[in-house]
Structure formats: C-alpha cells, structure tokens
Amino acid sequence: MPSKPSNMKSYEEEVKTFSWDISKKELEYKDGDIINIGWYCSDRICEKGKAEKLALIWESSKGEEKRYTFNDLRLITNTMASYLKNLGVNQGDRVCLFMDKIPELYMGFLGVLKLGAIAQPLFSAFGSESLLTRLEDATTTAIMTQKKHLPKVRNILEKMPYLKYIIVVDDDGSKALREREFALNIETEPKIEKFDCFPSTAETKSVLHYTSGTTGKPKGAQHVHYSLISQYITAKYVLDLQEDDVYWCTADPGWVTGTSYGIIGVWANGVTQCVTDIGFTADNWYKFAEKNKVTVWYSAPTAIRSLMKEGTAAVKKHDLSSLRHLASVGEPLNAEAVIWSQEAFGMMFHDTFWQTETGSIMVSNYPGMKIKPGSMGKPFPGITATVLDLKTSEPITKKGIVGMIAFQPNWPSIIRTYWNNEEIYKSKFKNGWYLSGDRASIDEEGYYWFVGRDDDVINTAGHLVGPFEIESALLEHPAVAESAVVGKPDPVNMEVVKAFIALKPGYDQNKMLELEIMNFVRKKLSALAMPQEIEFVDSLPKTRSGKIMRRVLRAKEWGEEIGDISTLENDM
Ligand code: WT7
Numbered sequence: 427m428p429s430k431p432s433n434m435k436s437y438e439e440e441v442k443t444f445s446w447d448i449s450k451k452e453l454e455y456k457d458g459d460i461i462n463i464g465w466y467c468s469d470r471i472c473e474k475g476k477a478e479k480l481a482l483i484w485e486s487s488k489g490e491e492k493r494y495t496f497n498d499l500r501l502i503t504n505t506m507a508s509y510l511k512n513l514g515v516n517q518g519d520r521v522c523l524f525m526d527k528i529p530e531l532y533m534g535f536l537g538v539l540k541l542g543a544i545a546q547p548l549f550s551a552f553g554s555e556s557l558l559t560r561l562e563d564a565t566t567t568a569i570m571t572q573k574k575h576l577p578k579v580r581n582i583l584e585k586m587p588y589l590k591y592i593i594v595v596d597d598d599g600s601k602a603l604r605e606r607e608f609a610l611n612i613e614t615e616p617k618i619e620k621f622d623c624f625p626s627t628a629e630t631k632s633v634l635h636y637t638s639g640t641t642g643k644p645k646g647a648q649h650v651h652y653s654l655i656s657q658y659i660t661a662k663y664v665l666d667l668q669e670d671d672v673y674w675c676t677a678d679p680g681w682v683t684g685t686s687y688g689i690i691g692v693w694a695n696g697v698t699q700c701v702t703d704i705g706f707t708a709d710n711w712y713k714f715a716e717k718n719k720v721t722v723w724y725s726a727p728t729a730i731r732s733l734m735k736e737g738t739a740a741v742k743k744h745d746l747s748s749l750r751h752l753a754s755v756g757e758p759l760n761a762e763a764v765i766w767s768q769e770a771f772g773m774m775f776h777d778t779f780w781q782t783e784t785g786s787i788m789v790s791n792y793p794g795m796k797i798k799p800g801s802m803g804k805p806f807p808g809i810t811a812t813v814l815d816l817k818t819s820e821p822i823t824k825k826g827i828v829g830m831i832a833f834q835p836n837w838p839s840i841i842r843t844y845w846n847n848e849e850i851y852k853s854k855f856k857n858g859w860y861l862s863g864d865r866a867s868i869d870e871e872g873y874y875w876f877v878g879r880d881d882d883v884i885n886t887a888g889h890l891v892g893p894f895e896i897e898s899a900l901l902e903h904p905a906v907a908e909s910a911v912v913g914k915p916d917p918v919n920m921e922v923v924k925a926f927i928a929l930k931p932g933y934d935q936n937k938m939l940e941l942e943i944m945n946f947v948r949k950k951l952s953a954l955a956m957p958q959e960i961e962f963v964d965s966l967p968k969t970r971s972g973k974i975m976r977r978v979l980r981a982k983e984w985g986e987e988i989g990d991i992s993t994l995e996n997d998m
Pocket of ligand 1: 603682755756757766778779781782834862879
C-alpha cells in the first residue's frame, strides 16, 4: 500500500517552480558538459557509494536467476564497450541490439552508449524482413544477438554489405561461427576495470528507435544523450522511483518504454529493477511480483485488461502487499481498468501518455494527484502542452473541444530527427508546435482525455466519435472480452461506427446479443456512438507490443492497403 511520501510533493507547486535545471542539478550536469548515458547509469551510481547495490534481478522463463550489482553493471558495460571498440566499431556507428530480454541486452545497450556508438534496439520477435528494413535504413555496422536469432540474420546477410560484425552473446562453441560472426561471453570475458567513455555532449546521438507510421516504412526516431535530463526526472517524479524500490517495467527494450524507463530512467536513479522474459499469464506475473517484492510496476493497458479478465480472485491468491505504485502506458487505459485495479490491488494504475518521438512521459497522472479514471492526467511540469484546432492548428482555448495534442518542442528528450527522413520529421511541426498525431480534449480542470489517433477518430455525420470511448463502453458489457471500433464507410453519414468484438468464454454470438450490445452503447453514450454493425471475431489483430491494430480492421472496411504489419502478433 502507498505509505511513503512521493517524490513529487504537489503537482500544482511543481508546475509553478519546475525547471529542467532541477534535473541537471541533481545529475550534476551543466550545459556544455560531457553527458554519457552509459556512464550515468553505472559508473556514477558506483561513485555515489552504491556499487554493491543490486541493479538487476533477472529471471528467465526457465526459472534461471541472475543478479547484478551496479558495480557489475559498470564492469560489464565497460567490457562490452571495449570489446566493440577492439573489433572496430566506431563512435556514431549504429549497433543493433537484437536479443530477448536477457541481461546482455540491458548491458549491451549501455556498452554501445559508452562507446559513443548509436544503440538500435529491435524487438527480437522480428523476422528477417522486418530486421532487414530497419538495418538497411540505418546502414547498421554491428548487431548483437543470440544463437537462436542467428538464422534470421544469416538469411539476409548478403543483402547487408555494411553489416561488419555479428556478435553472438551466448556462443558456447557448439556451433561453428561464420564469416563476420564473433563470440562474446560476458561471464567469461576478462572484465575491463576502466574504460574511457566517449566524451559525448548533449547533442551526441544515442538511441535509434524504429517506429511504424500509418504509411510508409518504419522511421528511425533519433535521440541524443541529453534525453537523460527528461528521463531521469520523469522516472523520479512520475514513476516515483525511490532508493529502496524494486521496480518492474514489463516493456521490452525493443520499444521506447523498455529503454527510457526499462534502462535509462531507472538506473540513472540508482534503483533496483527486475526483469523477466517469462510468458504472460496472470499467475506468472503475480508470482514474479510477489517473489521479488515489486514496489513500482510500469505496464500496459492490454496486459492490465488481460489480468482483469482473470479476475480479482487470481490477485488475492498472492501476497502483493509490496506494491505501492502502478503506472501504465502505450494505449488508452479504460476507466474500467483503473477502477478494477483499485479493487484488485488497492491502488489505481496511473495512466501516462507519451511516444517514441517524445522520449519521455509527457502527460500523466502523478502520485498524490486526484485520478479521474479514463483521463491521461496533466502535462508533466516543464512541458507546455495544448490541443490544436484540427483545421487551423491554433491552440483551442475552449474546454472540452477535441483537437490534436501538441507540445512546445523544448523538452530535452524530443527526437532530433528521423534517420534519413528530415522531411517527415519536419512535417511533425506546425506553428511552433510538435504535433503528436493524437486527439484529445482538455476538461475544466486541465485533465487530458484521449480520443484516438488522428487517423482513427470516426467522423459520423459531422460529429467526431472516439473509438476509445466506445470500446470502453463495450468493455463494460459482461459478454465483451475485447473490442476494437473503426469507422466504416457510409453513403449518408460518411462514416458509421463498426465494432469488432471478441466475446468472453461462455457467450454465444447471435443476433440478440448483437442488438443488446448496440443498445447498451446507445444508452451509455449516444445514438451516434452506437455501432451500426458488430462483427464477432475470435481475436483482434494486435502488435507484438500488445496494441490493437485498429487500422488493419479499418483498412479492410475501406478496402485499403493494410501497410506495414510486420509487428502484427496474430493473423486475423
Ligand atoms: C502512441 C505512441 C511511449 C509509450 C509507448 C508507445 C498511443 C501512448 C497512451 C496513453 C492513449 C496512448 C498514442 C501515441 N499512446 N500512450 N496513455 N493513452 N494512447 O510509444 O509506439 O511511439 O506509440 O501510443 O497513440 O501516439 P509509440
């Protein structure tokens, strides 16, 4: 239960007094200084007297456990940086991290940064084609991977003349390595006590995260070492990371949450975290949290809704009394899920909103601040946010009107460009604002209410209806397990609402139920929001990170190209 005072004393006070200088001061960084994320996350924590503190508790799906202190982190990241340097990897080279959630991924990421090279983490479930698209775009010099993923790299090797080094982190000599392949074992490699980190400064490139857009190939979001200033202080104030916490971030570092808050934010704060690549079941997850006495948990709505499906009884079988703060990111967190978490864990999930491009949390619910379930909360202090009129791109001053969420582009961790794609990068700005591509409204008290992606909002008879709102309502119907709502072409109203629904076990799909659900929504929301059609499906198309891909469903309705679905988890 939340018992200790939070790092952020009062949101209102913080908004008045906050400046990024607070973060810089705590990090003992002055403009113009050297700033290397790799050093900040390991060496500096050791210098602060926490060398023997646990940095990482890791548990594999097979139950194997490993523990690393901050001194281990320092030595191993030194060793990895030095190994890459000796191979011939240079500052500025792109080094892809293509691994499951194993310790080498976390350490390798920091090692690459210590060397001054650019870390390019990619989700290890990617197949060869997805890998190739992204390595090609970045002309990646080296890839660090595991034996099990080697075939996917070998498949496309001849198409990648620029890829000079394939570093296998779990080679045991059982399989002959080929040309361009090198073995690195962090357990046996002699540890490097001292490595001179690359003297990166604020604008030195750090991380390249590939993110799928609505159209075209994935874009490489380019971050710099200065992002630390945002990531450190948001981890401290929003995730409320404190000295004796055991933090658990369920995100994979192939995606930005897994690096900004699964590596950088947590370790720059000198906090212990636990990681597992154990598969998702409610029981597995609760066991893991119980065993490691997790205190702060950062997860995602789909996971929370999946837990919810298993019910409160599954929670009560475990002792989760260590938990004191819960947060969520990535997609809309339904009011129902927030309310359920209060019932199940005795505290609410705090929704946080941000993007690959923002590098850090932008709009959020804060410990201590009143939560309005279903709202994303308020802008982080130091962030100037607004919603822009969808036609004029001018800030909307009237409350409750839907516009595009936009930010003044002056926070430390905003991307500096898209790799090789300055044009699309530039198109993200208008009238001096960074355009999020998401729509929301702001209420009388300054809370942000998410409506949908700019391209997902349904315009029916000239009225905007948010799929999120309808999906939330649908979820409240006892028969509905999951739903996705898209606009369907209609000759009179331009678009009408169509819902795809997966039913809970024990419910049969039939006309009666369809009508009942339609009426349920009509009553809850409005006739406009009522689905004109319901299609029952076994499951919904999701990205591997768990986001429902509405656009796949929408494209089908509109007879359009589906676009890049390389991150699609299940086929329809
Ligand atoms: C998009 C960014 C950075 C976190 C991981 C996703 C959606 C993110 C929320 C939220 C509603 C959300 C937006 C955003 N999104 N957080 N709390 N409520 N929607 O990073 O893959 O770059 O996706 O995820 O549509 O633009 P990403």
